[in-house]
Amino acid sequence: MGHRSVADLMTPTAVTVQRGTSFKEIARLLKEFDITAVPVVDDTGRPVGVVSEADLLHRRSADGVATAGQLMTSPAVTARPEWSVVRAARIMKRHQVKRLPVIDAGGRVIGVLSRSDLIQLFLRSDRAIQEEILEDVLTHTLRIAPSAITVDVKDGLVTLSGTVPRPELLPVVVRLCQSVDGVVDVDSRLTCAETKPI
Incomplete structure (x- = not known):
């Protein structure tokens, strides 16, 4: 938003x-x-x-x-x-x-x-939010394989799980997801090879 x-x-x-x-x-x-x-x-x-x-x-x-x-x-x-x-x-x-x-x-x-x-x-469907995150945020913007991260959306609440290739991407993924229209909040359970969950 x-x-x-x-x-x-x-x-x-x-x-x-x-x-x-x-x-x-x-x-x-x-x-x-x-x-x-x-x-x-x-x-x-x-x-x-x-x-x-x-x-x-x-x-x-x-x-x-x-x-x-x-x-x-x-x-x-x-x-x-x-x-x-x-x-x-x-x-x-x-x-x-x-x-x-x-x-x-x-x-x-x-x-x-x-x-x-x-x-x-906030009336965007959860499916539309999920698609935008997978296609625009992860694939096009960050060049992360969609298979590496699971994106669940329920009533605008986005839950991210999976791994990112570099630790500096952790806050970036969250920030970009928060800016997607219709997203109410982001719950990040992402991990990185070198870090614990944030």
């Missing part, structure tokens, strides 16, 4: 609203574009907050004429496209938000990253 960036997963957005956008218009946009939230931007296109479906639902009973400025969660917690997915996930958790507007170097919104985008990474 480590090598994926926010830019790889975000939904590019052309949909933003301003502080004065009405409740009804926001609801229409969410439905029309099949999105769950929309960034609120100022006159220069920089995000000042986010209005989500939940914000609309909370206010609907009280005030159907509210504007984006009254409904939004503010300030906007944002991400940059070059960030790692792990960094974006930590920011979401720290600020307890479900989505992050993604901004360019000028501070303008270019996309939105949602928690559901991140979850997609």
Whole structure:
């Protein structure tokens, strides 16, 4: 997962609203574009907050004429496209938000990253993860014969057993496996001719 960036997963957005956008218009946009939230931007296109479906639902009973400025969660917690997915996930958790507007170097919104985008990474089948490790990591990248290492994957947990030709490869194998999309953790039981299990 480590090598994926926010830019790889975000939904590019052309949909933003301003502080004065009405409740009804926001609801229409969410439905029309099949999105769950929309960034609120100022006159220069920089995000000042986010209005989500939940914000609309909370206010609907009280005030159907509210504007984006009254409904939004503010300030906007944002991400940059070059960030790692792990960094974006930590920011979401720290600020307890479900989505992050993604901004360019000028501070303008270019996309939105949602928690559901991140979850997609962990929905890869164990078989697909196993194949990528065997073919890409071991065979192509490290030139280790797949027969030398057994790769078991269960619910994203990778267990490695077998032997590697050189001790310096032990941490490298683990690190590369950890960076494969969908991998939750790596349990290494690998050995080397000259070392004990790590």
